Amino acid sequence: MSGNTLKRTFGMREAVTITVGTVVGVGLFTTGANVVGDMGPAVILATFVAMLISIYPALLYAEMGAALPYAGGTYKYASLGIGKPFGMLAGWNFIISLVAVTSGEALAFSFYFKTLFSALGVELPISDRTLATIVVVIFIITNVLGVEMTGKLQNGFMFFFWGVAIIWFITMIPNVQLPYFLEMPEFIQGETPLGFVAAVSMIWWCFAGFETCCAMGEEIKYPQINIPRALFLAPFIVFAVNAAFQWFLVGIVPTEEISALSTASAPFAEAMTKAGILGFSLILLAAGIAFGGDFSTLNASIAVPPRYLFTMARDGAMPKIFARIHKKYQTPYIAILTLGILSAFLIASNSMVYIASVSLFADLFYYVIGIGASFGLRKKHPELNRPYKAPGIMIGAPVSVIIYIVMITQLEREALITGVVWCALGLVVYGVCRRMYKDEENEEEAGVLQPEIPSPEEKKKMDREFNIWKTVVAAAVIIVLLAYVVPFLI
Numbered sequence: 170m171s172g173n174t175l176k177r178t179f180g181m182r183e184a185v186t187i188t189v190g191t192v193v194g195v196g197l198f199t200t201g202a203n204v205v206g207d208m209g210p211a212v213i214l215a216t217f218v219a220m221l222i223s224i225y226p227a228l229l230y231a232e233m234g235a236a237l238p239y240a241g242g243t244y245k246y247a248s249l250g251i252g253k254p255f256g257m258l259a260g261w262n263f264i265i266s267l268v269a270v271t272s273g274e275a276l277a278f279s280f281y282f283k284t285l286f287s288a289l290g291v292e293l294p295i296s297d298r299t300l301a302t303i304v305v306v307i308f309i310i311t312n313v314l315g316v317e318m319t320g321k322l323q324n325g326f327m328f329f330f331w332g333v334a335i336i337w338f339i340t341m342i343p344n345v346q347l348p349y350f351l352e353m354p355e356f357i358q359g360e361t362p363l364g365f366v367a368a369v370s371m372i373w374w375c376f377a378g379f380e381t382c383c384a385m386g387e388e389i390k391y392p393q394i395n396i397p398r399a400l401f402l403a404p405f406i407v408f409a410v411n412a413a414f415q416w417f418l419v420g421i422v423p424t425e426e427i428s429a430l431s432t433a434s435a436p437f438a439e440a441m442t443k444a445g446i447l448g449f450s451l452i453l454l455a456a457g458i459a460f461g462g463d464f465s466t467l468n469a470s471i472a473v474p475p476r477y478l479f480t481m482a483r484d485g486a487m488p489k490i491f492a493r494i495h496k497k498y499q500t501p502y503i504a505i506l507t508l509g510i511l512s513a514f515l516i517a518s519n520s521m522v523y524i525a526s527v528s529l530f531a532d533l534f535y536y537v538i539g540i541g542a543s544f545g546l547r548k549k550h551p552e553l554n555r556p557y558k559a560p561g562i563m564i565g566a567p568v569s570v571i572i573y574i575v576m577i578t579q580l581e582r583e584a585l586i587t588g589v590v591w592c593a594l595g596l597v598v599y600g601v602c603r604r605m606y607k608d609e610e611n612e613e614e615a616g617v618l619q620p621e622i623p624s625p626e627e628k629k630k631m632d633r634e635f636n637i638w639k640t641v642v643a644a645a646v647i648i649v650l651l652a653y654v655v656p657f658l659i
Contacts, residue, residue, distance in 0.1 A: 179389045181634060184382040184399035186327045186465070189406050196375035197411055198458050199277050200525045202437060204368050205418045206430030209354045212372070212415050213653045215365065219373040220408040222572050226536055227404050228559040229543040229566065230380035231397035235556040236546075238392030242383035243539040244477055248484070250545030251538070254599065257486045259538040260477045261595035262531040262588075263384070266377070268508055269528035271470040272515035275301035276524070278463035280435040285455035288447065301516045308471045309509040315498045322468050330461025337453050338417070344446055345420030350656035352424040363579060370533075370576040374525060375411050377532035379403040380539070384473045391621050391631070393556040398635050402642050409645035416652050421446065434521065471512075475504035485606035486599055526584030533577045534588065540569050 205212045230242075239245040243263060248256025279300040286293050293300075311322060382399045386392050418430065418437065421444040433439035437458065441451050475491075479501035482491035495502040515524055544566045546553065559565070577585075623631060 179382075179385065179395075180391075181395040181398055181631065181638075184385075184389050184395050185402055185406070185638065188379065188381040188399055188403050188469075189327065189410075196372075196377075196525070197414060198281070198437060198462060199273065199434070199521050200371050201375040201411060202415070202418060202440075203431050203433065204371050205415050206428050206433070206436065208368055209352075209424065209427055210350045210419045210653070211353060212368075212419065213412060215368045215372050216375075216408060216412050216415060218369050219376050220404050222369075222373065222569070223376045223379055223404040223407075225559070225565045226540055226569050227379050227400045229540060229562070229569075230383055231400040231557050232555055232559045233539075233543055233546065234380070234383040234386055234396035234400065235393045236553045238386035238389065238396065239480060242380065242386065242477065243535060243542065244481055244486075246546060247538050247542040248486075250542035250549060253484075253486065254596070255538050255542070257481065257599045258592060258595060259535050259542070260481050260486070261592065261599075262535040262538075263477050264474045264508065265591055266528045266531035266535060267470045267474040268511050269515055269524045269531070270378070271305060271467060271474075271508075271512040272301070272518075273521055273524040273528065274463055274466045274470060275305050275512070275516055276521060277435075278304055278459050278467065281438065281455045281459040281463065284435055284438045285452060285459060288451045288455060298516055302513050304467065305471070305509055305512050305516070308467050309505060311468070312472050312475075312505050313495065313498060313500055313502045315500060322464075326461055326465035326468060330457055330465060333453060333457030333461055334414075337450065337457060338413070340450050340453065341417050341421065341446070344444060344450075345417065346423075347420070347656040347659060349420055349422070349424055350653065354424055354427055366575060367579040370529060370579050371525070372411070373576065374529045374532065376404060376407050377529070377536075379407065381469065381473055384476050387476070391623050391627075393621075394623070394631060397557040398638075402638055405642050405646050409642065409649050412649040412653070413645075416649065471505065471509060474508050475501045478504040478508065485602055487602055488598075489606070522581075523583060526581045527587050530577065530580055530584045530588035531591070533573045534592075537570050537573050537577075540566050540573075 204215065208215060233246045234242070237245055237249070244256045244260030246256075247259040276297055279297040282300060283293050283297070380400060380403075382389060382396055386396060389395050414437070418440050419427070422430065422440045423443070426443050429443060430436040430439055437454055438451065441447065441454065478487060478491045479494075481487040482489055482504070491501065491504045491507065493503045494500065515527075518524065543559070544562060547562060
């Protein structure tokens with residue numbers, strides 16, 4: 170293996186858990202849950218729309234990820250499809266988006282970690298920012314130590330989260346009041362179409378990152394098979410998880426008190442307190458969110474952005490120092506350390522709303538570029554081997570771009586200003602690096618595109634695993650949708 174390429178270690182399971190782990194976390198347990206306070210049981214409509222507008226872009230990424238299994242994802246796709254400046258902007262925005270997720274997730278961890286101890290009767294004498302910074306440092310160290318450790322931790326965190334979540338669901342069912350699903354809060358009657366779009370945007374932040382596995386395409390085994398399969402599943406998994414947790418929030422909080430969730434730092438803990446559900450259930454919830462949901466997102470959000478920065482530096486779009494790989498652990502350690510420090514600066518703001526808005530702007534802008542890249546690659550590089558090809562790109566791509574631009578217009582002014590400044594800074598750095606490195610060509614990537622062919626036995630094993638995932642995910646989506654319909658039938 171070349172000293173400047175990454176090792177293929179992940180299978181489909183890791184591609185799914187890292188992708189979903191990046192998404193299922195800070196949004197769901199903070200701003201996504203805040204929307205329940207704004208919409209009550211109608212939140213399922215916004216969540217369903219958020220899923221719908223994620224599905225087609227996920228198919229476009231399935232096509233690009235299988236055809237171009239590089240580290241760097243959209244940065245590479247946009248560079249080849251619509252030009253290197255757009256590729257740089259895509260990578261640059263992806264980086265700040267997940268750095269913001271890391272910061273928000275660390276703060277969310279501190280909220281729920283302290284809630285856990287509070288439920289045990291212990292008040293921790295440590296600030297949210299300090300606790301958040303400590304946990305980020307821990308994950309920086311584990312990510313530097315190797316991608317295999319990252320993958321193992323990710324699986325562990327996700328399966329711990331699901332185990333705890335299932336137990337919590339079971340213990341909470343007796344506390345759910347079905348009549349709450351039939352009562353719309355009075356404040357929702359004044360909801361405007363633009364207000365609904367803004368709510369969808371905030372919940373869509375819980376879906377942003379559905380293509381995360383593409384950023385680690387250079388480390389995924391049989392990427393022409395595993396990347397599309399992970400992306401076929403991701404939007405539906407995220408929908409099922411978000412809708413299930415929202416269902417419990419709606420079902421346990423009296424309609425007249427649900428608005429309190431819209432401004433809560435830890436809305437799930439707030440909901441249980443409002444419902445008078447304390448003790449074991451609250452301890453279980455806080456432990457599951459802190460050590461399962463939050464840890465899985467932190468692990469993935471610290472692991473993935475450095476791969477973008479690494480690839481951009483390897484191409485000469487960013488300073489070459491970020492392309493250094495640790496001799497022993499084979500990880501882009503300089504990139505990991507640098508972005509970890511940037512996360513600590515965002516943690517210092519201690520504002521979840523600001524962090525979410527900055528991340529949302531970057532996500533939406535990044536996806537607009539990515540969708541445009543899929544269209545450009547079809548035109549400029551028809552010769553690419555495409556193991557999967559998304560249908561209807563002439564209609565699907567423009568419609569998706571328009572939807573995402575409309576959502577950008579609903580963001581807070583501060584987020585828009587920060588996003589524009591970040592993009593301008595990125596262009597300056599890019600311009601300086603291009604002059605320094607004189608558009609050097611990277612010859613080491615030629616081998617990255619060589620397809621791996623699984624043995625017949627390995628292929629059967631992969632197909633069996635995918636069929637299990639499909640069955641479980643389909644069942645989860647159907648069960649969650651029925652849960653919202655049942656109150657109207659009984």
